[in-house]
Amino acid sequence: MVLVAKFLKIVIMDNFPCGIALLMPDSFLHSESDWNSGQNASVHSSNNHSSLNKSYLKRYRMEFDFNPTDKVFVPQLPENYAWQEWTWKVQESHAEVIFRSFHKELDCKIFSSFHTPGGCSMLMREICLRAEFVPEATWLIQTPEGPCGSIQAIMQKGKTLAIQNVGVTPEHRKKGLGKALLLKLMSSLESYNLNKITLEVSAQNLAAIQLYRNLGFRKTKLIYKEVLSFSIPS
Numbered sequence: 001m002v003l004v005a006k007f008l009k010i011v012i013m014d015n016f017p018c019g020i021a022l023l024m025p026d027s028f029l030h031s032e033s034d035w036n037s038g039q040n041a042s043v044h045s046s047n048n049h050s051s052l053n054k055s056y057l058k059r060y061r062m063e064f065d066f067n068p069t070d071k072v073f074v075p076q077l078p079e080n081y082a083w084q085e086w087t088w089k090v091q092e093s094h095a096e097v098i099f100r101s102f103h104k105e106l107d108c109k110i111f112s113s114f115h116t117p118g119g120c121s122m123l124m125r126e127i128c129l130r131a132e133f134v135p136e137a138t139w140l141i142q143t144p145e146g147p148c149g150s151i152q153a154i155m156q157k158g159k160t161l162a163i164q165n166v167g168v169t170p171e172h173r174k175k176g177l178g179k180a181l182l183l184k185l186m187s188s189l190e191s192y193n194l195n196k197i198t199l200e201v202s203a204q205n206l207a208a209i210q211l212y213r214n215l216g217f218r219k220t221k222l223i224y225k226e227v228l229s230f231s232i233p234s
Contacts, residue, residue: 054226057110058203061221062212066161066197072187075180077141083184084140084147086128093140095124097150101167106202110225127152127164136188137161141168141177148172151181156198161189163199166208178211 077083084090099120108114113123127133132154141149149172152164163185168177186197200223201208 056224057106057227059200059223059225060203060209060219061198061200061223062209062217063220064197064212064215064217066186066189066194068190068192068194072183074183074187075176077177077180078175080143081148081175081177082142084142086135086138086140088128090140090147091124091128092121093142093147094138094150094152095121097140097147097167097169098124098165100169101150102165106204109227112228124152127154130154132156134161134189134192136191137163137185139181139184139188141172141181143172149177149181151185153185153197155192158196159194160196160198161192161194163197166199178208179215182211182215 084093095117099114099117102108102111102114103116103120105114113119128135128138134153134155137151137153139149139151140147148169150165150167153161154164156162163182166178166181168181197217198220199212199217201212203209
């Protein structure tokens with residue numbers, strides 16, 4: 001059996017690619033076959049003072065080789081759906097979509113911001129206040145009833161764009177909006193000297209993984225993130 005590494009890196013962060021990195025003990029090893037299973041993990045650690053059970057959610061980092069000179073075809077949105085470019089006036093609309101998209105999903109187990117509207121507002125504010133924030137890659141999909149889709153991204157070192165969240169509210173799914181958001185982002189980056197786009201996705205989100213693969217993303221890293229001690233709101 002070939003082991004991925006002597007240590008598995010657990011990235012403890014709240015929705016951002018940068019964060020505090022911790023290392024699991026030697027006993028917490030996973031073979032390369034784990035890349036293709038949807039199973040999560042648990043570990044038991046103890047010392048003279050305490051005993052603690054922890055669970056971890058399995059995620060993939062996926063990458064897309066980007067060429068800004070390539071022509072990207074953005075599909076037409078369904079009737080009564082419209083694009084809204086980034087302005088500060090729509091910050092709360094993005095936060096609303098993020099909350100409605102994720103607060104009952106698997107991601108809520110590892111990102112505390114998704115639990116409340118206020119947490120999503122703070123998250124969106126932190127994203128767009130960063131020096132690395134890319135307004136051109138931040139898009140909202142609007143309907144007469146309100147916003148229903150959102151995507152945001154920041155720059156990283158090495159000519160890399162890191163997508164932060166791709167969210168579509170439950171009542172507007174299965175209409176191609178997630179694909180449209182990703183292609184709209186790609187079509188808006190001609191002026192940026194990029195060669196890579198990255199994102200993270202839960203291993204159990206098979207529909208999202210298939211969408212990303214269909215667009216040309218590939219798995220590049222296996223990550224386990226600690227599950228929060230409180231549960232998903234009902």
